[in-house]
Amino acid sequence: MDVNLDFTTEERKMLLEEMQLLEHNISIYSWGLRGFKTYVSGVFTLPLTNFMQTIGYNKKVLNLKKSDIVILNIGCRDDTDNDYINAELFPSLGEMWRILMGKQKIKYDLFLNICNEDKNILEVADGIILSHVLEHIPLNLALIALKNCFKYLKKNGCIRICVPYLGKYQQPPNIPYEKAKNMLAINTVIYCYGHKVMYNAELLKLLMAEAGFSQIEEVNFEEGLLGISDLPERQSESIYLTGVKI
Numbered sequence: 001m002d003v004n005l006d007f008t009t010e011e012r013k014m015l016l017e018e019m020q021l022l023e024h025n026i027s028i029y030s031w032g033l034r035g036f037k038t039y040v041s042g043v044f045t046l047p048l049t050n051f052m053q054t055i056g057y058n059k060k061v062l063n064l065k066k067s068d069i070v071i072l073n074i075g076c077r078d079d080t081d082n083d084y085i086n087a088e089l090f091p092s093l094g095e096m097w098r099i100l101m102g103k104q105k106i107k108y109d110l111f112l113n114i115c116n117e118d119k120n121i122l123e124v125a126d127g128i129i130l131s132h133v134l135e136h137i138p139l140n141l142a143l144i145a146l147k148n149c150f151k152y153l154k155k156n157g158c159i160r161i162c163v164p165y166l167g168k169y170q171q172p173p174n175i176p177y178e179k180a181k182n183m184l185a186i187n188t189v190i191y192c193y194g195h196k197v198m199y200n201a202e203l204l205k206l207l208m209a210e211a212g213f214s215q216i217e218e219v220n221f222e223e224g225l226l227g228i229s230d231l232p233e234r235q236s237e238s239i240y241l242t243g244v245k246i
Helices: 009-030 033-054 057-065 093-100 139-152 176-191 201-211 232-237
Strands: 071-074 085-088 125-131 153-164 214-219 238-244
Touching: 009 176, 033 057, 057 085, 125 139, 139 153, 139 201, 153 201, 201 214, 201 238, 232 238
Parallel strands: 071 085, 071 125, 125 153
Antiparallel strands: 153 238, 214 238
């Protein structure tokens, strides 16, 4: 049966190739080696991170830093070339092996699991940056994570949250090929990076308010509180919200 599609032959070929790649990537994250490694890494890193918090490691590091202004960059990954106090989970098994072999160094300062309260660093921070972190946390733990961030802030301290936003992909030009390509991009964002939840500004504002934050605002790239921390490579796919601990 002959079907009239609004794609050129080349566009149709490229879309089918991208669909195959998407299916491959989804299978890797869900059932493949990468998904298994992520699971094993969580079993290893979370207990060790929690242990480091319990013994007061983070407080000792902060005391040694003696910074006048403490900005916690939580979930920093490789974004460590800055003047913030960078925090991440304890290294994975693979990372630990590379560290022991001298092929890798720990570039961040604190071992921090924001879903598990670190009672040793309450009210130490003037600001907190959460850039592309919350979407990796199950929804039932997201509010706990934000409440912990609230506890780590001093009075009048602020938080800046950046998350991927599907709405950025839902307003393509009125061209069939671009619409199909954008839908593949949406599926990639949802399924291929270990994401647990997608947010819009309204849902995130609700969680921030429940966590105790005031003066909650959606802001533009590099605008508002801690706007200088925004990464250019995140701009096209993200929304930004700020809040204050009153």
